[in-house]
Structure formats: structure tokens, C-alpha cells
Amino acid sequence: MGLRAAGEAGLALGAMLLPSSLLAYGIARWLQRHHSWWPVQAFRLGMAPVVLGLLGATGWVLARGAAPGTAATPPWALWLITAVTAALVWRTRMHLLWLLAAGAALGVLGLV
Structure with missing residues (x-):
């Protein structure tokens, strides 16, 4: 792969990953800053079973x-x-x- 192709691949990768990464980072910072708010606490408590279920499903898929x-x-x-x-x-x-x-x-x- 030439230098130009590698640069284009890197640019494409950055264009795909940067927006979602910045969004996740911003939301995580906001949630951390407002961790004492009851809606944030309710959100975290509600998401815990979802995250555990997704982790279990991922383990199941990987094991199978x-x-x-x-x-x-x-x-x-x-x-x-x-x-x-x-x-x-x-x-x-x-x-x-x-x-x-x-x-x-x-x-x-x-x-x-």
C-alpha cells in the first residue's frame, strides 16, 4: 500500500470513528459531572441489566x-x-x- 492510500485509509477511519467517539466521550463526561442527579442515577440503574445482558450475549456468541x-x-x-x-x-x-x-x-x- 502506498503512502497516499495509507493516508486516505487513515482519514476514512478517522471520519468513521471520530464522531461516535466524541459523542460517547461527551456523554460520559456529562454523566460523570451530573452523577448525583436522580435522572442520571435512574438511567444508570436501568442500563445495568441491559449492559449485563449484552455482555452475556456477546460471551455466548463468542463461545459458540x-x-x-x-x-x-x-x-x-x-x-x-x-x-x-x-x-x-x-x-x-x-x-x-x-x-x-x-x-x-x-x-x-x-x-x-
Whole structure:
């Protein structure tokens, strides 16, 4: 890829990601600034089950992603990895991105 094409790709990526990123950042700052308002507290309490449901659905989709016969890892092991990861995130202060990086490394090595 030439320098011009890389620049155009970077510009396109920025044009796609920047508006939504700025919007999310602005809303997060506003919510943090007004965290004591009852409507903000109600919003956060109402969104908690939605976020948990979406995280659970994402884990389900990712765990089912390896159809039988496509990966060397048996399905029960994938469910075990998912459960251990969820427990580590829930019970420790380990950041989720470290666990995602570990999963990516295991995938690159062909272990899962």
C-alpha cells in the first residue's frame, strides 16, 4: 500500500470513528459531572441489566463461535475458558483487556 492510500485509509477511519467517539466521550463526561442527579442515577440503574445482558450475549456468541470440527479445542473447554474469564473479571481487579490479549495470544498460538 502506498503512502497516499495509507493516508486516505487513515482519514476514512478517522471520519468513521471520530464522531461516535466524541459523542460517547461527551456523554460520559456529562454523566460523570451530573452523577448525583436522580435522572442520571435512574438511567444508570436501568442500563445495568441491559449492559449485563449484552455482555452475556456477546460471551455466548463468542463461545459458540467455534463450531464443532473447526477448532482443536473441544466445546466444553471453550465454555470453561469463558466461565474462568468471567469469574476473573468479576472477582479480581484484572482489566478485561489483559484477558482479551491473553485470549488473542492463545488463538495466535493455535491453542484455542
